[in-house]
Amino acid sequence: MKSDSRAAVRVGLIGFGTVGQAFARLLARETPDLQSRRGVALSLAAVANRSIDRKRDRGLGEGVRWTEDLASVATDPGIDLVVELLGGIEPANGLIRAALNTGKSVVTANKMLLARHGTELQALAREKGVGLGIEAAVAGGIPILRALRSSFTGDRVTAVSGILNGTCNFILTEMEKTGRPYDEVLAEAQRLGYAEADPASDVGGDDAAYKLALLARLAFGRDVAFDQITREGITRLLPCDFVYARRLLLTPRQLAVARLLESGHLLLSVRTHLVSETSLLAKVTGPFNAVEVRGESGGPFIFSGRGAGGGPTATAVLADVVEIARGGAPAAPPLGFGVLEPCVPATPEEFVSPFYLRFVVRDRSGIIADLARILADHGANIEAVFQAPYEDKSALPFVMTLEPVSGKALAGALVEIDSLTFHVVPPLALPMTE
Ligand SMILES: NC(=O)c1ccc[n+]([C@@H]2O[C@H](COP(=O)([O-])OP(=O)(O)OC[C@H]3O[C@@H](n4cnc5c(N)ncnc54)[C@H](OP(=O)(O)O)[C@@H]3O)[C@@H](O)[C@H]2O)c1
The missing domain is CATH 3.40.50.720 (NAD(P)-binding Rossmann-like Domain)
Known part of the structure; x- marks a missing residue:
């Protein structure tokens, strides 16, 4: 034609x-x-x-x-x-x-x-x-598929990742800016047209995973299936997470990540990461999108712009x-x-990262000792413990950071930790990304 x-x-x-x-x-x-x-x-x-x-x-x-x-x-x-x-x-x-x-x-x-x-x-x-x-x-409107299809054929792509859902990015950056809770900011996003009446696919991670499946096929030539992508939404973040993240000079971003490991397996996930406040991804705010492509020879490239809208x-x-x-x-x-x-997804052992763990507990003595014992049993080392001054002892938030640990070891520890009786809400684990 x-x-x-x-x-x-x-x-x-x-x-x-x-x-x-x-x-x-x-x-x-x-x-x-x-x-x-x-x-x-x-x-x-x-x-x-x-x-x-x-x-x-x-x-x-x-x-x-x-x-x-x-x-x-x-x-x-x-x-x-x-x-x-x-x-x-x-x-x-x-x-x-x-x-x-x-x-x-x-x-x-x-x-x-x-x-x-x-x-x-x-x-x-x-x-x-x-x-x-x-x-x-x-x-x-970001011409990322055309770039992967033609401009990156001269390099081997080792990772493609980014902020692929404007609804999540708007909500996270508004929560950070205003200190308001998730539900309030979601309602505002719906009023402004940044979130659908039924936001489940956006805030739960499915929408970004559809896009990641396509990006990963174009980046690696593997037949990535949607169900091979692990997905976790943004709905469990609390205002206190933004306070602690700032103390760590980090900020939450919902990232879709596809990374080729030395084993030849693909790490595929959509979840909230804590990224450095000074990183380029931290500068992507509101409903904007960004995609980072890492090439073996060319290094990292960032494409950023309006990821949605008619x-x-x-x-x-x-x-x-x-x-x-x-x-x-x-x-x-x-x-x-x-x-x-065929795509072989990475196993949980292969995802190793420093982690942020946030707890909200009914205060009593011995909580840190219980958590430290379970984490040590699973080979996870605590790096630091942070507790901002909060008045309410019946719902006391605090944070532990962990040295790099595998997703599998952490998941095992969290199963045991979840069964402890002092939690007000289930603990939240977020990888901390450079
Ligand atoms: N909106 C964005 O920012 C965006 C960005 C990137 C990609 N996309 C993709 O673009 C596509 C369209 O999205 P959109 O936002 O334009 O959706 P939309 O506003 O809901 O438009 C879809 C249109 O198709 C019509 N329609 C749906 N099912 C139909 C059926 N079974 N028979 C007849 N008509 C039918 C709808 O009619 P009614 O008006 O009667 O419902 C509506 O006019 C989707 O695949 C979406 O994922 C959208």
């Missing part, structure tokens, strides 16, 4: 919500410039969504077919390229397959679908010789549409590697 001044590439849009509307408006705005200055001719041929009458936008031109029949757009011979912006697994999966099977290229921002079925969709697109654009599925995400969708319109099926496979090797 090559665009020239005679034949415009006809785009069918399925899903006219936040990103779909932003994309359609961006396309309408940019079409003349793309044609006159970049030589790429595009036209919006159809828009499909349920209850389409409430969505019609006459500003997008008279030539657009508005329909509730999603499948008719996926298989329409009058459409060259389908943009899927519905979200979810079905009907998106079936529609994308139908479009690819009828020889159309597809552009999608659907991280959940790509994390679960991206490898099969890539195979189908390559079998049919058509394009599959996925840039918008990770970190919105406008930024639409730019990534349009860039994929333009790339496909210019050259047909791009030479590089969407996931960077034509054949993905």
